[in-house]
Amino acid sequence: MSPNALIPSHRKPRRPSASSRALRAGVTGGFLTLAVTGATVPANAAEKPVSETQEMPTITTALATSATKSADTAEQVAFNYERQALQDSAFSKAAKAAEKDKAEAVKKAKAEAKKKAEEARKAKEAAQARASRSSERSTLSAPSSSSATGSTATLVSFLKAQLGKAYVLGATGSSAYDCSGLTQAAFKQVGIDLPRVSQDQSTAGKQVGLDNLQVGDVLYWGSAGSAYHVGVYVGGGKFIGAQNSSTGIVERPLDYDMPTGAVRVL
Template sequence: MSHTAHIPSHRKPRRSASKLAVRAGVAGGVLSTLAMAGTASASPSAEPVAETTLEMPVLNLDLGADVSSAVTVAAENTRLAAVEGELTAQEESARTGAAAEAKQAKEEAQKKADAEKAEKTAKAEGDRKAEAERSSRSSGSERTTLKSAAAPQGSGTVSAPATGSAAAIVNFARAQVGKAYVMGGTGPSSFDCSGLVQAAYRQAGISLPRMSQAQSSAGTSVSLSALQPGDILYWGSKGSAYHVAIYVGGGKFVGAQNPSTGIVERNLSYDKPTGAVRVL
């Protein structure tokens, strides 16, 4: 027999509870070490050693419930975050929409204001032009009235144009307008006052004296308020006039005035004559 046959045997502590705690992932759990002691008998005839077994406390870990709770919490947090994000997006969209509407409303208001301003400006311009036109017509009427009142007798327009001998005289006189005044001139390129009158009457087959003094006493005297085309106008006294011209109607006369102006057509108001005679 071996000299070690009667050495008492010893059992190592069980580690099943420790392994269970590690596998379950429970942090901070401290498991007690299980010791089992036995005393081996010194001889084959010794009484057997009694073994004592300690029961370990059972850990009641509901891992499924914990995981489910964690998942539920995470899902709720995710839902809340999504709701918050959606609300933020809606608020941003509302702000953007409100800003766009405000901008559009402002632009429309500006366009309306511009249109009203343009309309008022156009209306004011139209009123101004209408007033200016009325004033112009009124001023024209006043000028015509004043001119008629201030014009010398015989300045009115005749009711009909000159005909016959009078037309021949008037047409010839007007055809000479613009030619030169030359003392003693009888045409055809230049005239003096009496030379023009004599040449004009020659177109109607009428012979007149050469000098203005004699011409002013030819024919019959007529009032300046009853002049007719072809009448002879004179300045100075009848029979001793120093200037003569031909009345052409419409309150105008044609005469060889002086070397500066030559032969011109003027209103009677330009140089009011003294009297008139009618030869026709």
């Protein structure tokens, strides 16, 4: 046998390598289908063209669910951000409004305080003006304390000089007097012209209480306007008057014959 003689091979023909196969893929009924088909098949191959198909569970549903959850999460996050932004905006507006209201309240309070202070100042000035006018009127209408003291001293001195003289009804001096004649003559010494009779002298001045007598007040007995007797208060709880024809002009304590009232002409 020739060394070059052909010896039939008992090896099976080799299938095409993986690199020579074509890959087909598809999705069917929710499964991923992979098909691998040989590129060439020998004519005498006993086997039919090989079609290798593998089905794998698809991940489409999982991906869709995940995507849906991601979308929901993103939407919720966006909603939360929007809500927070609205809350922050509302809070900022409320804070600005509160600050504005506070500023207005402070401004109003200051205006009210200023108005009250101005009213108080005007009231004080008006009171001071009234007090000043009253003081001026008092100064103009009333004699000075020194002149009043001088007048009462002159008045009392004249009355004391008449003590012991006679009481004569209708007499006006200088050796005898009746009660109203004596008071008229005494006040004439200090420039005051009293009416002639007791009734008129009892209303000639300002009515004063017997608990508030001053030297020089005219005392009267009877009622004001119809008094029947007068005298002059000389201090120390005493008065001088032309009492009657028995006693003449005397100085007596008030409780000797308590008068009814008094008028102030000095």
